[in-house]
Amino acid sequence: MKTAKFVGYLRWFSVCLSLLMSSLSWAQGSPSTGWLTSSDHDAVQVKLAVTGEFNPETRTLPALLTVQLKDEWKTYWRAPGEGGIPPRIDLASSQGIERIDWHWPTPSEYYVQSIRTAGYKHQVTFPLEIVVSEATERAQLDAVFTLSSCTNICVLTDFPLQLNIDVNQLTPDSEQSFAFAQAMSQIPQPIGSAEVTHADYNADDQQLSFVLSRTSGWDSPQVFVHSDDKQLNEVVFKLVQQKVSVDGKRLTASFKASHWLELPELVNRQVSITVNDDPFSAAYATQLDRSTSTTTNEALDSMTIWGALFAALLGGLILNIMPCVLPVLGIKVQSLIANSNASARQVRYQFLATAMGVISTFVVIGALLGLLKLSGVRISWGMQFQNPWFITTLAVITLAFAINLFGLYQIRLPQWLNQWALKSQRSSLLGHFSQGVFATVLATPCTAPFLGTAVAFALGAPMYLLLLIFFGLGIGMALPWLSIAAFPQTRKLLPKPGPWLKWVKPIFGALLLATSVWLFTLLTPHWSKASSESTSAEQTSERPWQTLSFKTIHQAVTQGKVVFVDVTADWCITCKANKLGVLEQEPVYSALAAPDLIRMRGDWTVRNDYITDYLRAYGQYGVPYNRVYGPGAPEGIELPIILTSDAVMQAIKEARNE
Amino acid sequence: MNKWGLRFIKLLGYLVVAGAIAFGVDLYRNNDVPTTVPSELTLTSLAGEPLSLAKMSEATPVVLYFWATWCPVCPTVSPTVDWLSDDYTVISVALRSGHDKKVSAYLESNQLDFTTINDDRGQISRRFNMGVTPTILIINNHKVTSATSGFTSPPGILARLWFSKLQN
Numbered sequence: 028m029k030t031a032k033f034v035g036y037l038r039w040f041s042v043c044l045s046l047l048m049s050s051l052s053w054a055q056g057s058p059s060t061g062w063l064t065s066s067d068h069d070a071v072q073v074k075l076a077v078t079g080e081f082n083p084e085t086r087t088l089p090a091l092l093t094v095q096l097k098d099e100w101k102t103y104w105r106a107p108g109e110g111g112i113p114p115r116i117d118l119a120s121s122q123g124i125e126r127i128d129w130h131w132p133t134p135s136e137y138y139v140q141s142i143r144t145a146g147y148k149h150q151v152t153f154p155l156e157i158v159v160s161e162a163t164e165r166a167q168l169d170a171v172f173t174l175s176s177c178t179n180i181c182v183l184t185d186f187p188l189q190l191n192i193d194v195n196q197l198t199p200d201s202e203q204s205f206a207f208a209q210a211m212s213q214i215p216q217p218i219g220s221a222e223v224t225h226a227d228y229n230a231d232d233q234q235l236s237f238v239l240s241r242t243s244g245w246d247s248p249q250v251f252v253h254s255d256d257k258q259l260n261e262v263v264f265k266l267v268q269q270k271v272s273v274d275g276k277r278l279t280a281s282f283k284a285s286h287w288l289e290l291p292e293l294v295n296r297q298v299s300i301t302v303n304d305d306p307f308s309a310a311y312a313t314q315l316d317r318s319t320s321t322t323t324n325e326a327l328d329s330m331t332i333w334g335a336l337f338a339a340l341l342g343g344l345i346l347n348i349m350p351c352v353l354p355v356l357g358i359k360v361q362s363l364i365a366n367s368n369a370s371a372r373q374v375r376y377q378f379l380a381t382a383m384g385v386i387s388t389f390v391v392i393g394a395l396l397g398l399l400k401l402s403g404v405r406i407s408w409g410m411q412f413q414n415p416w417f418i419t420t421l422a423v424i425t426l427a428f429a430i431n432l433f434g435l436y437q438i439r440l441p442q443w444l445n446q447w448a449l450k451s452q453r454s455s456l457l458g459h460f461s462q463g464v465f466a467t468v469l470a471t472p473c474t475a476p477f478l479g480t481a482v483a484f485a486l487g488a489p490m491y492l493l494l495l496i497f498f499g500l501g502i503g504m505a506l507p508w509l510s511i512a513a514f515p516q517t518r519k520l521l522p523k524p525g526p527w528l529k530w531v532k533p534i535f536g537a538l539l540l541a542t543s544v545w546l547f548t549l550l551t552p553h554w555s556k557a558s559s560e561s562t563s564a565e566q567t568s569e570r571p572w573q574t575l576s577f578k579t580i581h582q583a584v585t586q587g588k589v590v591f592v593d594v595t596a597d598w599c600i601t602c603k604a605n606k607l608g609v610l611e612q613e614p615v616y617s618a619l620a621a622p623d624l625i626r627m628r629g630d631w632t633v634r635n636d637y638i639t640d641y642l643r644a645y646g647q648y649g650v651p652y653n654r655v656y657g658p659g660a661p662e663g664i665e666l667p668i669i670l671t672s673d674a675v676m677q678a679i680k681e682a683r684n685e
Numbered sequence: 686m687n688k689w690g691l692r693f694i695k696l697l698g699y700l701v702v703a704g705a706i707a708f709g710v711d712l713y714r715n716n717d718v719p720t721t722v723p724s725e726l727t728l729t730s731l732a733g734e735p736l737s738l739a740k741m742s743e744a745t746p747v748v749l750y751f752w753a754t755w756c757p758v759c760p761t762v763s764p765t766v767d768w769l770s771d772d773y774t775v776i777s778v779a780l781r782s783g784h785d786k787k788v789s790a791y792l793e794s795n796q797l798d799f800t801t802i803n804d805d806r807g808q809i810s811r812r813f814n815m816g817v818t819p820t821i822l823i824i825n826n827h828k829v830t831s832a833t834s835g836f837t838s839p840p841g842i843l844a845r846l847w848f849s850k851l852q853n
Contacts, residue, residue, distance in 0.1 A: 067816050110757030144757045179835040181756035181818045183781055183807075287754075287790045 057200035062095075063186045070097040071176050073186050077157070078207045079199040087128075088157040088192060089207045092116075092172070095150050099178045104134035104145040106253035109265050111144045112175045114153070116188065123166035128156040132213040133301060133308035136249045139179070143266055145251050154210040159194060166192045215301050215310035223300060223311045224277075225577040225637075227644075228284075228293040229318035234267060235282045235293070236318065237300055238577075238637055239311075245273045248304035250280040256296055262286050272405070272636050278302075279636050316581055318644060332492065335484040336499045342478030343389075343503020349669075350604040351473040355466040355542070371515035378512035380456040384463020385508070386501030392471070393497025397490045405639045408482045408649030409472035412598040413634040415553035421469065422546035429539035433532075467504065469542070473601040474649030476668050483646045549598050552632045575629035575641060580656050580663075583625050589657035589682045591619055594629040594638060594650050601668065602651040609670040618679055657682025717814040718832045722824055728802045728809060730776075731789055736802070741774055742824040746849045748775045748842070749822040750799070751815050754782040754791050758835065762819040763797055765839050770799040773846065777801045780810050780818055825849045 057079030064072045077090040094102055094114065103111040116127055130153060134145040159166045168190040175183050221241035228235050235252065250271050252264040267281040284290055294317045301310040346352070396406045411417045474482070478500065485496035502509070511517055572593070573579065580590050593610070595602040609615055619626055629638040631650050642652055645665065653666035655678040664678040724739040741747050750766045752759040769775055777799045779788045788803045804810050813822070823831040823845055830849040833841070 107755075108757070110755060110760060112755030139757045140761050142757050142760055175755055177757060179758055180820075181753065181758055182816050183753070183755070184816075285794075287787055287794065 057197065057203050058190045058192060060188055060190060063188075065184045065186065068176070068182050068184045070100045070182075071095065071102075071174060071184060073172060073174065075155075075172070075188050075190065076203055077190065077192060077197070078203040079197045080204060081159075081194045081197050083194075085156075086125075086159045086161070088159060088166075088194070088197075089204075090155040090157050091203065091207055091210060092153040092155050093150065094147070094153075094174060096148060096176060099148070100176045101137055101144070101146045101148050101178070102151065102174055102176050104147070104251065104253075105129070105131045106251065106264065107146060108136075108144040109142050109263060110139075111146060111177070112183075114172065114174045117171045117173065118168075119171050120169045121167060122169070123160050123163035124168055125158040125160045128158065130154045130156075130211065130214045132210070133215045133303045133310075134251060135303060136251075138269075139177075141269065143269060144177075152206070152210045152213075154207055154214065157192075159192075164194050166194070168192065215303075215308045217311050218307070218309040221302070221307075221309055221311075223313045225316075226298070226300070226313040227316040227318040227577065228296075229644075230292075230294070231318075233284045233290060234318075235264065235284060235298070235315060236640060237278075237280050237282075237313075238640070239278045239280075239300065239302060240276045241278070241304075241307075242276065244276045245278045246304050248273065248278055248302050248307075250278070251301040251303070252282050252298055253301070254296065254298045256298075258291050259293070259296060259298070261288075262290065262293075274634070274636050277635075277637050279640060316577070332495075335481050335488075335492075335496055338477040338484070339481035339496045339499030340503040340506075342475055342481050343500040344506050345475045346470060346478060346500075346504050347507060349470075349473060349475045350600045351475075352466075352470045355469045374515045375512045376456060377459045378508045378515075380459035381463040381466075382505035382508040382512065384460040384465075385467045385505040386463075386498065388464045388467035389497045389501030389504070390494060392467075393485065393494050393500075396486065397493045400486065401490075405636055405643075406486060406648070407639055407642065408474055408479075409596070409599070410634070411468075412472040412549070412596065413632070415550055418546050418549050418553075418598075422543050422550075424465070425469075425539050425543035425546060429536050429543055431536075433536040463505070463508070467501075470504075472596070472649075473599045473651065474647075474668055475601070479647060479649060479668065482648045486648055549632070552597065572626045572628040575627050575638060577641065579625070580627070584656050584658060584661050587623070587658050589621075589624045589655065589679060590627055591624060591679070592627045592629065592652075592654045592656070592663075594631055594642060594652040596631040596650050598632065599650045605651055605653075605670040609672055609675060612672065615672055615675045618676060623683070624679070655679055655682045657684065659684030718822065718829055719813060720829055721827050722829065723812075724827060726812070728776075731785055731792075731801050731803055734800075736776060736800070738776065738824055739827045741776075742826055742828075745774055746823055746825040746830070746846055748773055748846070749813075749824055750775060750777040751780055751810060751813075751818050751820040751822075752777060753780045753818045754788065756818040759819045760795070762821075762837055763795065765837065765842065766821070767797045767799055768839065769842060775799045778804045778809055778815075780804050780815070781807045821845075823849045 057077055059076035060074055062072045062074050072095050074093045075090060076093075077088050080089050081087075082089075092114075096102060103113050105113045107113055118124055118127070132147070132151060132153070134147060137144050137146060137148075157166070157168070168188055170188045172186040172188050173183060174186065175181060220243065221239055223237060224240050225236065225238035237250070237252075239248075239250075248271060250266070254260075254262065263285050264282040265285065267283055271278055271280040273279075284293060293315050296315050297312055298315060299310055299312050302308065392411075396410075399406050481496055481500060485493045488496070575592060575594070580592070583590050593606075595606070610619065618624070629635070629641060631638045631642075642648065642650075645652070645654070645663075651668055651670075653670060653675075654663040655666065655675075656663040657679075660678075660682045664681060666678055667674055722739045722742065724737075726739065727735050727737045729735055738747060738749065748766065748769060750762075752763060752766075766775055766777065777797075779791075779801055781804065782788050782791070784805060785803050788801065792798075792801060802809060807816075810816065815822075817834045819837075820832065820834040821837055821842060822829050831845040833845065
């Protein structure tokens, strides 16, 4: 009897025990941790739930990790930026679990003063794949989930995650499965309507540059970079200047890479770029090319202030004989000959006034570029000609001057200015000063030998050096006037004024009128942006010029092709001279039509950050710019500013490895 | 009284009210922080030197700064604390920020010179009931006289240091 009772107790006990085991330990269906909170930090709660599915092939259990954040609390993405730490699960004393694969929804950017982080607010659901070890049926998750969350303070919270999963006892929960599928659809994928057209790394300034283009254009995209490469695990990518720049379909973003110890080599490494342009979100894996700016930057770094100043003087002087001066030739010649009967003293003052006009204009341009640089705008030489308002103003002024020269009417200065000018011959001096200003403004869109080097140095230098170099450029360009001012007797070499001047005036007028018409034609690309894109693929022979693209250059060169790059602008007369004088003449014309040669053009007539970046990559700030790439010169061969047939043919030959 | 005098008094009034609010917020935010520092507590800095907070606070108020490498707000406060460390006794605690080498490298690359204790596993911070970064405690003569989390301006910390001296 007693034994029977004991056996009864034992049976009852064993039933209880098995009930307890099944309800507490080896949960059936789709186990969940339920909402977990921390007594230290009530602004966040987390939940881990498996969907109840199990893939025996991959041995994975789909699961959802949901984080809820109150008010302004944020948590972080896998690459949180400068500070912040991604949420992570430490498997700790889990058993039968190999690893957990995370999927990261597209983050948003948040700023703490100037520090940018990538993360999530309110609620975020991470789809997880729990990988169960081989030959394991009962997996025991006994892990610690560490979540960082910040407002203007930061907290690191540990949540114990405990789940016991028997893969044979699972039953899929349709609600959880749907939630998982939905969460997976939020994970950014490479979407075909956008692509990474350029990705490179410059070891000199540790910067990564990306260009992404999207067929329907960008709105206000946020760009994030991370790498799955284990060696790049702790590299932080910081968005340069805290913004990406958008130009229609093209998006440009630069990131500065840093590492707490030592930055590993990034060239040829795989990185992933995630874009969030609500509602568009996508991620693209791309390999980092080597940035080609290295060599030129080194040359610039080793340049002394004296070298730059000398280059500025020489460049400014050469500017006087560049084709770009064509539009102001009339004004210049007139200023030289019309005054040869004045007294030496007068001539000295007049030429000094013109020189002052030239110099002060250079200093003003330098100051404006410096200010723009400080405000974070990509500055370049001649960029004013990319502005339709600037061109319109110039065109109208030239038109007024031309009409004035024809004698149709006299420009009337405002009365106060007139009175001021009448005193002590200021009238003519003011005129000469403005001639200098005008000549400079009109003649400076193109770059010139030495000028490019001096400008590149100046734009990368602190403000006082920038102004000094521009002052040097002004002195250089004003040298002809300054030398006549210093030796007034040299004016005797100029033609003597006489009755013939009467006939010359309308000729100058016609020249100025032509300049005005030319300026007005420059406005056409601004009227419709689409037309400027079509001109970039303008047809000069049977094969069109391709649009400038770093990616295409690299691809073509690896295929053994030669790429000829021509960066040009409608307002750059030196570019036109190169085109008419060399590119469209034999033997260059035929050489460029060779089947293994790709002609690529960058049209800089209107502002284009991609082309600016291309020029910048070679330490250039202006056009014309030509470069030839090929198997023999994958980094490219730079051509002189004023092209010659020989230089072009020689470069193509070298690039082809002949 | 003239116009400027009135303005001055108004300004003073604002400052007093703002100070009182800040002080109130401090108290509210950190009601879990212990009021005294145990005198037997000795910590070791990254450089290996033993530090007794209680003992140090007998001579002059000690600024105890809790921060972390994973805290995006901290870089806005750390330079201020670093600047203070030239004239005041500053001890910082790096909360769960990784191993010594990493914390040292972080301090060096951000040019932070303050004395730092690496609280890799968060044990020291737990003694202070401290899980929030950035937080600045001011310890005067064994007593925690002020605790403030989040952004703190240089005048804010200086005011708290003066206040701490007044209390003594």
